[in-house]
Amino acid sequence: MQHTTSILFCGLHLIAFAAAGPAAHAAESEPIKNVLMIVSDDLKASVLGCYGDPQCETPNIDRLAARGMLFRRAYCQGTWCLPSRKSFMYSKYQGASQKTLGGFLQDHGYYSARVGKIFHMRVPGDIIDGTNGEDVEACWTERFNSPGREAHTPGDYACLNQNIFTDAPENRQSTRMPHRMFVTVQYDGSGDDQPDAKSAAKSIELLREHADQPFFLAVGFVRPHYPMVAPRDYFNQYSLSSIETPHVPENDLDDIPAAGLRGTRNGNNTIGQYPENQKRMWQGYYATVTFMDRQVGRILDELDRLGLANSTAIVFTSDHGYHLGEHTLWQKKNFHEEVTRVPLIVSVPGLASGETDAIVELVDIYPTVAELLGLAAPNDLDGVSLVSVLNDPTRSVRDSALSLDRIKSGWEFADRGDRWAYMRYVDGSEELYDMDSDPNQYRNLAKLPEYAAHLEASRRRMDEKIKRHELKR
Structure with missing residues (x-):
């Protein structure tokens, strides 16, 4: 199945790139003085070539993986944009630490810049308006937005759950409109007018301007988040x-308990009536992932051209994953693997490339960056440094990963261990999956008496973590 991660494929894919690379990379490296963090939006790990998808073209992210450490089991803490981005920028499961990552680095003399979406922005609303959304100004020395026309981009528009196809500019689903999640636009153009292309161009400009001083450059791409807009050539790469x-x-x-089915699915949305349009959703997702990957490549190329690659640590990730019809579910904001598992690649000059099965969390990025730069991380962070794993991919830093979601009546939690994935909702309903025998999470074991011991162990592990971090319920 093309949407199931193939570890063998991934390993062979990276070996082909890395056969001669890491040793030379290590020999030429300098002390780490810069950090480049690239964050994609709504990007599921399983769609990337380096994570095993044989169809989606992601050559630039794949080459980054070939020279860095690919974390096969990285998990987000928030299951949608706002809480996830806040969690990794503060390294907190709930609430905020005293300093954002950017603010912490500014205190140590770093130029800190944001380009595009790092903290939460409404997509498409804040992108169309060119506004800052939930951004934290104190995080940055400078910040730059990358506006775009989004669904209003002239071209072939589709609202796939409504089965609408038109090139007319009127009546397009856009900001705060109910069907905006199913919009694609393919058009004749270079893509230079798109937000992610603008973010790449600004990032290249900033690399040139600040090459001689320590910097933290955070680049936030908005694709493949809806509306899925890209030049026609990118759509044409993926025939239906x-x-x-x-x-x-x-x-x-x-x-699956009712609490686990709150979001959009075929049974409560008209997308379920259009199987061919479900394929078009995949086509739009693939097209915009590949377009975003092209922008990653532009930045990596400039980093190399400027001679900064040997002194710059690079982190690539996404805020959370995405459902595209798995379990008949769509979008995000639930605890299944397609949403909570995210890509995480950390490339550090002087350290060998590889892959690791260590379970890690996005809150771990902040303390990892601090240690790579030789700085003592603040003592109020929830994350742990991953430097030991970067040095030895067989190491582990935690036994499970916690994901959280807040609803009106309280907090809900998921805990992903080495073998068992456990989810608990406010109403007390639960899910338990054996990820060794059932990686696609087709069989909920929570109510089966023969798995009672594993269920209890998973409950206990989650409760201990909630207690240790004094989390609200």
Whole structure:
């Protein structure tokens, strides 16, 4: 199945790139003085070539993985944009630490710049308006927005759950409109007018301007977040006949509690009536991932051209994953693997490339950056440094990863361990999956008596973590 991570594929893919690279990379490295952090939006790990997808073209992210450490089991803490981005910029499960990552680095003499979306911005609203959203100004020495026309980009517009196809500029689903999540636009153009292309161009400009001083450059791309807008050539790379939608077993939802089915799914949205348009959703997602990947490549190329690659640590990740019809679910804000598992690649000059099965969290980015720069991280962070794993991919720093979601009546939690994935909702309902035998999470074991011991152990592990970090429930 093309949407299931293939570790063998990934390993061979990276070995091909890395055979001669790491030793030379290590020999030429200098002390780490800069950090480049690239954050994609709504990007599931399983869609990337380096994570095993044989169809989606991501050559630039793949080459970054080939020279860095690829974390196969990295998990977000918030299941949608705002809480996730806040969590990794403050390294807190809930609330905020005393300093953002950017503010901390400014205190130590670093130029700190944001380009695009790092803290939460409404997409498309803040992108169309060119506004800052929930950004924290104190995090940055300078900050730059990358506006775009989004769904209003002239071209072939589709609202796929409404089965609408038109090139007319009127009546397009956009900011705060109910069907905006199913919009694609493909058009004839270079892509230079798109927000992510503008973010790449500004980032290149800043690299040139600040090459001689220590910097923290955070680049936030908005694709593949809806609306999925890209030049037509990117859509043409993925014919509908080549796309297979995810396999959904019969009665797959029967053992998922109602709390786990709150979001959009085929049964409560008209996207379920249009199987061919579900393929078009995958086509739009692939197209915008590949377009975003091209912008990553532009920045990496400039980093190399300026001679900064040997003194710059690079972090690539996403705020959370995304459902594209798995379990008949769409979008985000639930605890299944397609949402909570995210790509995480950390490339550090002087350290060998590789892959690791260590379980890590996005809150770990902040203390990792601090240690790589030789700085003592603030003592109020929830994350742990991953430098030991970067030095030895067989090391572990935690036994599970916690994800959280807040609803009106309280907090809900998921805990992803080495084998068992456990989810608990405010109403007390639960899910438990054996990730060794059931990686696609088709069979909820929470109510089966023969798994009672594993359920209890998972409950205990989660409760201990909630207590240790004094989390609200």
